Amino acid sequence: MANRSNYKVTTRLVHGPQHSAKWDFSHHVTPPLSSSTTYRLDSAKRGARGFTEFGRLVRDVGEPPVYIYDRLDEPTRSILEGELADVEGGEACVTFASGMAAISGALGSVLVQGDEVIAHPTLYGCTHSLFENWYPKLGFGVKRVQLNDLQAVRAAITEKTRAIYFESPVNPTLELIDIGALRKLADEVNAKRKAERKVLIFIDNTFATPFGQRALSLGADVVLHSLTKNLGGFGTEVGGAVICPRWMLASLLLYRKDFGAILSSKSAWAILVYGLPTLALRLKRQQHTAKKVATWLEKQECVQRVVYPGLPSFPQKELAEKQLIDWDGDLAPGSMIFFELNSAKIDAEQFVDEIARSAYSVTLAVSLGHTKTLIELPSSMTHSSYGKPGGMAVRLSIGLESPTDIIEDLKSAMNTVTKTSTKNGARKNGATKTVKPPKPAKA
Ligand SMILES: Cc1ncc(COP(=O)(O)O)c(C=O)c1O
CATH class of the missing domain: 3.90.1150.10 (Aspartate Aminotransferase, domain 1)
Incomplete structure (x- = not known):
């Protein structure tokens, strides 16, 4: 059988995975829309294995995962996550019920009380509200810094800084943030830090989509998406995604399991079958x-x-x-x-x-x-x-x-x-134009 990785990403998005232990791809042309809240477990041992292994499988490794309950993991959503990780060039992906659930989940799974986020002044309105209205209550600090001013960013970074957060292009101004420059700065700062205190670069890539920008290869650590937008593409599904390094996966999955904002399998299916292939x-x-x-x-x-x-x-x-x-x-x-x-x-x-x-x-x-x-x-x-x-x-x-x-x-x-x-020079609205009635049609 042909090797899928030899094909261009546009082709891979049309055809999806070639083989998966999660589905019989040899006979089905379109991936499944699975819809089962719970899964038969055969034995207590299998149930226990499912819980122990939960969060460990990043990608489809050919071994059927033990599915337990929809909120933990399920096949359609999981296939979509594999595709999104692939197109962004990331190690892992966790989807969420909305873009805002993905943003709050990605940051929430990493931040601890006292940590600080350095965020660009202009952001999508609800992200701005998350930072201004909720983070102070949760004990997370937020500094708003123009992220293309590297001197200002450097001056704002303290021992407490854990994340640099932005959109590029910025919603709505379309300003671009220099991802490579921030990577260089973060690397300098991180050289002296332990792994669990490194400054992470989070980018909301919703405007560009992976078609227009592979932010991980440009230097970001974590990519966020509102799937509600161009990745879903038809205005019918609400969803979000986090594409992240493998080490973040377990905590992100546990966060999603406990806070509960899962993407429905029906939305995952529509994004997988209609959104991605036509992106x-x-x-x-x-x-x-x-x-x-x-x-x-x-x-x-x-x-x-x-x-x-x-x-x-x-x-x-x-x-x-x-x-x-x-x-x-x-x-x-x-x-x-x-x-x-x-x-x-x-x-x-x-x-x-x-x-x-x-x-x-x-x-x-x-x-x-x-x-x-x-x-x-x-x-x-x-x-x-x-x-x-x-x-x-x-x-x-x-x-x-x-x-x-x-x-x-x-x-x-x-x-x-x-x-x-x-006539007297004052300005007024020009809605004064007389609108001619349409001519009657000739008999
Ligand atoms: C750049 C950006 N990020 C995140 C979101 C939030 O996405 P959702 O509405 O899916 O929660 C939006 C919504 O408009 C957005 O424009």
Whole structure:
């Protein structure tokens, strides 16, 4: 039989594992959707073995694991975890019920009271809230430091520092964090530390996905994902994943077992069968469209600034070319666009309200990495935990629609709500345009 490891990752994601003791792959083309809360144990000895061995098997090693109870481990979820570890180039993967469960689980399984996390100032709103609202109560310290300022990071590191945490690209600004530079710094600090006190680099790779960035090979220790986004890809499943070194696995599995936020096997199956095999295809199409939309946005008078890693104007071009590289070696600028509107020319809330009212190809909704193009206002929605509503920033997640349709819908909403000058020089909303009734059809 052909050796799976000789095949490209895109092919491996379509075909999945070639053999598994967990499933009869010789006869089934599609992996199983297993759905059993509990497992027959044959004997007390087998039950005891299952509990003793729990957490030890990292990958499918050809020996059937002893399944005991769904919350501990089960075949569909476990096959997905093997695939995610493979595409990220990691030793192990543990999935969770959501991206936030994965983030809190990964950090929670490592941190002890008194430990400190150094985190980038801008993060997804719920991660910001986790750090600001919950960590002080749990006895974890959090310092917010601009992570591209290495001097500031070095100055912030103390004996208590256990984790450096960030997203790259950052949600929603698309700023990139230099992973290799942080690795170098962490290595210097860690040279004098015992294994259990080493500073670990955690990256949330949700925006780039493993298609666009293999953060472990760039220097991260732990990769986090919201599977709800592009890895799931169709907007139907909520999930999260931690890709980590082997030594973290046992504690992470015990954490998940006891805190209980497991990914359902049905969601794992959908991500495995629909999400992963189509990941590269969707991303390539989304990026093609995103580049066109971002280029168009940049030319609009009511748009102050557009950030998209595929634009010549992207401020961290060199870093993008180092970090955001797809499986074919090409730049992978991603499916997210961040832009700021000019408040003198347009009102951000009126603009997205008009999208909600009149657009077909663009939907006012949070989340991202969907087949549908989604638009939202971070300051009053996904990042409202920062307490600064009413900003002019817009986050656009490009889907699979035709680029011209997306542009037409954005254009039409902009034209409808752009502020126009009145005779006395004051500005008012241009929603005054008279809309001509459609011509009656000729008989
Ligand atoms: C970058 C990032 N990380 C994590 C999450 C949390 O994921 P979930 O909604 O699956 O908990 C999100 C959600 O939007 C996100 O954008």
